[in-house]
Amino acid sequence: MDPDLSSLDALLDEEDADGYLVDDTSHNSTQKYLSGFEAHDPFVTLYTPEETVLLVSALEYGRAKKQSRADEVRRVAEYDYRDLAAEYGPAEAKARVHASFLDDYGTSSVLTPERFPLGPADGLRDRDVSVTPDHSDRVTEIRAAKTDEEIAHVRAAQEANEASMRAAEDLIAAADVEDGILVHDGEPLTSERVKEEIEVTLLRHGCGLDDTIVACGADAADPHDQGSGPLRADEAIIIDIFPRSKSTGYHADMTRTFLKGEPSAEIREWFDLTHEALAAALDAVEPGVTGEEVHDAVCDIYEGAGHDTLRANPTAETGFIHSTGHGVGLDVHELPRLAPTGGELKPGHVITVEPGLYDPSVGGVRIEDIAVVTEDGYENLTSYPVELTV
Amino acid sequence: MDPDLSSLDALLDEEDADGYLVDDTSHNSTQKYLSGFEAHDPFVTLYTPEETVLLVSALEYGRAKKQSRADEVRRVAEYDYRDLAAEYGPAEAKARVHASFLDDYGTSSVLTPERFPLGPADGLRDRDVSVTPDHSDRVTEIRAAKTDEEIAHVRAAQEANEASMRAAEDLIAAADVEDGILVHDGEPLTSERVKEEIEVTLLRHGCGLDDTIVACGADAADPHDQGSGPLRADEAIIIDIFPRSKSTGYHADMTRTFLKGEPSAEIREWFDLTHEALAAALDAVEPGVTGEEVHDAVCDIYEGAGHDTLRANPTAETGFIHSTGHGVGLDVHELPRLAPTGGELKPGHVITVEPGLYDPSVGGVRIEDIAVVTEDGYENLTSYPVELTV
Known part of the structure; x- marks a missing residue:
């Protein structure tokens, strides 16, 4: 199914945000809806009016390429997650990987679901990415x-x-x-x-x-x-x-x-x-x-x-x-x-x-x-x- | 089951935080572990070294009193959620209710799970509550x-x-x-x-x-x-x-x-x-x-x-x-x-x-x-x- 996301595009335009970011498992239905992918462990979906990109673990890569509705699927390993985690610990490693990933897609400001995870949000904000929870719950409105x-x-x-x-x-x-x-x-x-x-x-x-x-x-x-x-x-x-x-x-x-x-x-x-x-x-x-x-x-x-x-x-x-x-x-x-x-x-x-x-x-x-x-x-x-x- | 939370008490002491706050459904296992309660809709658990208090909807109140391990169960209605939502919308109403609830328990700084929801966290920070995600994942360590x-x-x-x-x-x-x-x-x-x-x-x-x-x-x-x-x-x-x-x-x-x-x-x-x-x-x-x-x-x-x-x-x-x-x-x-x-x-x-x-x-x-x-x-x-x- 290809959802009609035009009202999300309009919201991004109004709020002057580059994209909409989700970091969750597919038990979060907004994640499932935007990614078209099911996984038990958290993964990242970046939606922009131009494309939808997933960032997943090596374990999910093959399946994500086959099953998701994303235009592109990237792996955390491409961003040296393992070395970063060894040097800085998992929280900071994740923040660095996510910031590099967003940067690859020219994204310095994102809207997120109201219940986007705080740790990753703080990690991005510390790296000068603007992260704003969408109180209007636009994607759940679209899903309705x-x-x-x-x-x-x-x-x-x-x-x-x-x-x-x-x-x-x-x-x-x-x-x-x-x-x-x-x-x-x-x-x-x-x-x-x-x-x-x-x-x-x-x-x-x-x-x-x-x-x-x-x-x-x-x-x-x-x-x-x-x-x-x-x-x-x-x-x-x-x-x-x-x-x-x-x-x-x-x-x-x-x-x-x-x-x-x-x-x-x-x-x-x-x-x-x-x-x-x-x-x-x-x-x-x-x-x-x-x-x-x-x-x-x-x-x-x-x-x-x-x-x-x-x-x-x-x-x-x-x-x-x-x-x-x-x-x-x-x-x-x-x-x-x-x-x-x-x-x-x-x-x-x-x-x-x-x-x-x-x-x-x-x-x-x-x-x-x-x-x-x-x-x-x-x-x-x-x-x-x-x-x-x- | 009464979990041994002494290492959480130690963390709160080290980090100079008044309590540990969870805002999630019981599908979040840290929520289930600390509250001893199962519910499909998000509810709030405040853990302090003195007591565990739940904040739930009217719908869950009776069951929470019977089933949870909390010392006390409060209802959002006690904090005028409905009137606040009518005046300010649900996100701000929730923030005001949560801030009043924390204030009732003398709590102005909380640690949270790494994946605590961003919208509610921002709502509390706007009301001068210090909200810090616990990167050390102490409760998941205790649960292990x-x-x-x-x-x-x-x-x-x-x-x-x-x-x-x-x-x-x-x-x-x-x-x-x-x-x-x-x-x-x-x-x-x-x-x-x-x-x-x-x-x-x-x-x-x-x-x-x-x-x-x-x-x-x-x-x-x-x-x-x-x-x-x-x-x-x-x-x-x-x-x-x-x-x-x-x-x-x-x-x-x-x-x-x-x-x-x-x-x-x-x-x-x-x-x-x-x-x-x-x-x-x-x-x-x-x-x-x-x-x-x-x-x-x-x-x-x-x-x-x-x-x-x-x-x-x-x-x-x-x-x-x-x-x-x-x-x-x-x-x-x-x-x-x-x-x-x-x-x-x-x-x-x-x-x-x-x-x-x-x-x-x-x-x-x-x-x-x-x-x-x-x-x-x-x-x-x-x-x-x-x-x-x-």
Whole structure:
């Protein structure tokens, strides 16, 4: 994929900077996006309006030449890294190598990601390179608007996601109930067992995931508790799955809440209200609407029904205690924000919409779809049904 | 686990700094180690000799109080983040919140990891906080020496690793050969299929891994090529597996090279020489020996047999073209280095020893064990056999 980086060129021009510099592993999605290269150890990408150049270790050189989208790949050995490290230590050696590398490309001022590493930045500044973190987060903004190819990658990850949600729901549906505990194959059906089934299903569909949430009862009242132990009947079980495609690196994200047995009136009311909030939020999605307005649609529904929200009470610990959603792409959490600070939605933004209610004395309910903003509204990329009882 | 941070206290004292500050997700292992907390979004840990304090979002607050090793957990909402972000934007709001937070703990000068994020560092410096990256990498040095509990975590991950290597070897051993291609269940046996089997086996054993290497023939000549496509008979297949335990976060790491069919005389010689290099390197391991000396033991063997090494020729593209090994813990690559820049080994260091030879016209051979440095030598944590032909 060749990203459209014209707005980065414009930013470099405005800020009078020669290039944009990244020094990170490809776990940093801006690094992966600009370099088109995956590596576990940090490497350097210099982007200028004329060319993209990588600086890598000998170990990564062959692969980088083959796989990256760079116009040129250089090796640290060409800049005598080893001798410099022996003489000055690794930090100063790296600074000297990076400064020489930038000098080779006529670059004496760079913008960087907000979270560019401090040590290397100081090393370059000590050598009179101007290094300025880009607070506007321009590359993450560029990354937020997906090409059709990227949307297809998310769609493929979401298909794997739905297969794994189906495997989880089937496991819960097939369970027996003994003394209020779900039982499968004569053993208590645990959160860990359901996660394993989800993650194996994802692997069989070419996706990986390390942190599935399968959280029951009070565990589910903490939105980021991953859940543990036996699952119980008559309690809400939140399942939140956000796989990454191993081949493309793109994510999907979806949450469902299931209940085996009989829901209390309160859980049923929470579920229906959350389903209503999901619909209201999606109804609000179109280009030009802000993430804040979509978030407000959810808060309006919850507050109207007497629930607390972070909008009404910034230190609330029960009620709707997170934002409405986020962008999804190479990162599972990226721009745009569907939150009080969320800016305008644009066509190609891939977003989650995930209202939820939480209270340790009741449990948690969350429903999350993933959708893409289109020219005149949105397309929901989720086809998984929304049903509480299984 | 309560890590022994006395040498960090000594560093703070030497450098006249009030505290050590980390601003990152728990994917940063120094963050995970100091905070004892796992979260996908960045959070702040302030370590001082008196206490460890976390600064987290509302979303992580409940879980952080329960799970982290911090003495105290604070929320950004307590510092009016939302109002500040509305007035000044997120970067400046964050800087103001962090400065107020540090001020609450009487901290006006901090050391940070070398790769602390630049934007937040500049934000603090603008508010007269002294922020100095610790080039000595003291916390990664502390992390390198493992407690018995941490060694047990690595050992457990290595048991899962050996089960997954067994699954891979069994799949290759059971394959038929048709027209020089391995065939399983009537389909070509691919690198992707073997990786899937490895990763499913790891999941069933409580470990995760996203980037297994199963590389055959010329693919294996590039040490970090992950391999793809049908596996071939009579060619060396490098399998490198480095799982992370989902429960503890600790890694293991092991490589074997397998060949189905008849090895050429050259591959056989490479394999035996590499096995010899592994033994020579392990023989050299004991406290007080440097990583460089262990690396030299491997280079001596290879150079003695007429192979190129990076020691003899820093731009070599064939021969022994990587370092001998690295520490393993919360990171799969961490201190110490078994490389030209490697310092003294100490008891509790968990290290890989992984000699290998590479040439696209021959293929690649690598054998990697994982071991722990003991008071008087080492204990090999690997029990998987070393056999080329399957």
